[in-house]
Amino acid sequence: MVILRLQSRTTGPRSTLRTVCVIALLWALAIVNAWGETARDASPQRSAVVLSLDGIVGPATADYLIRGLAAAREQNAALVVLRIDTPGGLDTSMRDIIRAILASPVPVISYVSPNGSRAASAGTYILYASHIAAMAPATNLGAATPISIGGGFPRPADKEPGPTDKPGDKQAPERADGNPRTAAPKDASEAKAINDAVAYIRSLAALRGRNADWAEQAVRSAASLSAGEARAQKVIDLIADDIPDLLDQVDGRTVRVGNSETVLHSKGLRLDHREPDWRTRALSVITNPNLALLLLMVGVYGLIFEFMSPGSLYPGVIGSICLLVGLYALSALPLTYAGLALALLGAVLMVAEIFTPSVGILGIGGAISFVLGSLLLIDTDSPAFEVSLPFIAGVAIVSLGMTFLIGRLALRSRRAPIVSGAEALIGQRIRVLSWQGEQGHVSAAGERWRAVGPTGLAPGDTVVIAAVQGVTLHVRADTSPPAPAAPPRR
Incomplete structure (x- = not known):
């Protein structure tokens, strides 16, 4: 229709050629734009979302990390870098975080940093669950024994003293892998909890192809490793000085995300730092x-x-x-x-x-x-x-x-003496207003009351309340001596 309109307005071969060139240029621009949009949508490697696990693992950190992983999935991020520095925390929150990592379609790199940080207890489990585990120099991980079991770390197993040992000496023999043996659990509850934790971390190690035997020792005997030792024992994948160095080292690595293999292209990614928002901070307080x-x-x-x-x-x-x-x-x-x-x-x-x-x-x-x-x-x-x-x-x-x-x-x-109510009237001295026979009216508590009592009373006499019956006062004659007169003033 556009061609017909243009042709209807123009005459001559030069105008027709010009029209064809304009239409071809418009089609070329549309194709290039569509190709660019398709290429941009097809490329998942635009940014790397950086999350921070600082401090104790609890409901607030679990909520923050789960929402961070969901945001990385929505924005089609290339990968997630989870920076860890934690002494451990709640088992329930740790398992929520691990479930979110295992279900994430975006590869997760756990990175213990900066220097001097640790991934103890729950942090070790999270490190094992991640697609890639990395540490900075001068960091450590381990000590994954549940603290509530037995009130502390398990005791080393005892052995009988040898010929060169002094009487009463007890030592902890080492296993074939160099780690100390641990004592048998004290009761069924302790054994159940330890075996459950061991099975959980060994399953994570098998999923990611990491050292399962050392993971068991981290649970049973609270074993810990430095960054170099962890790399040598295949507990982690690499050691990096900082996040840019980490992204350079993981570039080209193949990880398994869900049921498929994914090659990481991490060089030159834009870092998208997502710090805890007000909701996370408020939740961590309350x-x-x-x-x-x-x-x-x-x-x-x-x-x-x-x-x-x-x-x-x-x-x-x-x-x-x-x-x-x-x-x-x-x-x-x-x-x-x-x-x-x-x-x-x-x-x-x-x-x-x-x-x-x-x-x-x-x-x-x-x-x-x-x-x-x-x-x-x-x-x-x-x-x-x-x-x-x-x-x-x-x-x-x-x-x-x-x-x-x-x-x-x-x-x-x-x-204390009664100062209110009907009982407070008993014993008070009051004045007779009118009297006839054995009854009359008196003034008590600023009010006019009906009263019964002895005969011979006259208006102005002083009586004492003996009892209160409804709205009637029982009175008796006042036999107390009159108060002494005040001395005259000079």
């Missing part, structure tokens, strides 16, 4: 078990105060917010519901002691329940995610102190 437990208590206290004083608003609003944030933080942690129930019961009992003094039984029971619940609250093998004992002790001491203070105030109030 997932501190001590803060989460404190938010939970503030929430419970606020709601109870609001129920006791409807319309206060502030306790209810603040308590609701703190309770929801605390529950969200606890939901991200490996908590035990028995511990949570005991902690909540303890908080409720301690608050109930404030409003209904029970001579200490509610407060003491609440403190005991809160301490037990706090100790059982988090099910973890990482000391960093355990509830602090000083925090638990501080809350328990404050709660007990408040209980004893309330009990003392209640006892003092019981011994």
Whole structure:
């Protein structure tokens, strides 16, 4: 149609040739543009996403890394560099990270850096799960024994003293690979946990073709290696000084991603650093078990105060917010519901002691329940995610102190004279307003009362209230001596 329109407007061979040239040029530009778009879309090697695992492995770091891997997949990144410097952390968070790495269509390079960093405990598992494992000089990895098993690292196995040993000496014999043997687990629970961790890390080693025997020793005897030793024992793939050096060394390597082989073309990639955002930082703060437990208590206290004083608003609003944030933080942690129930019961009992003094039984029971619940609250093998004992002790001491203070105030109030109500009228001296026979009216507490009493009383006489029956006062004649007259002023 364009050609027909152009031909209809032009006449002569020169105009026709010019029209054909313009159309050919337009077609050429369209083809070049489409080819460029296709080539750009087909090339997955535009950037390398750099993620950082600094500090303890927990719910916040797991959320950050999982979202980072998803973002790398969406932007079709060439690879992901996971920089590691961690002492370990939660087993549940570690397994979430490893599942995300194994499912990632983008190759993941774990890199222990900078110099002086470590990939201990959970970091070792993550390093084994990655497509390529690398370390910087002066770094180390290992010590992957679950800490909660037996309360520490397993003990070396003992052997009988040899001829040259002194009586009582015990040594740990070495295995054929040079690593020390470990003692047998103390119980079935410890053996179950150790064997589960060993099977998990050996499966990762088999998947990536790394040293499975040393991985087992890292779990059973907390073995550790420096960067050079790890490279020599085929625990890692290479040692790099920095990320550019790392990308140069991995260029041309073939890794298995899913069910296919992928050749890495990493030279000249643009580095896309993705630092933890506000969500990750906020989650890392509120997932501190001590803060989460404190938010939970503030929430419970606020709601109870609001129920006791409807319309206060502030306790209810603040308590609701703190309770929801605390529950969200606890939901991200490996908590035990028995511990949570005991902690909540303890908080409720301690608050109930404030409003209904029970001579200490509610407060003491609440403190005991809160301490037990706090100790059982988090099910973890990482000391960093355990509830602090000083925090638990501080809350328990404050709660007990408040209980004893309330009990003392209640006892003092019981011994104090009554100053309000009908009982406060008994014993008061009042004035007769009118009297006839055995009844009349008196003035008491600024009000006119109906009264019954002895005969012979007259208006203006002073009587003493003996009892209160409904709205009627029982009075008797005042037999106390009159108060001495004040001395005259000079």
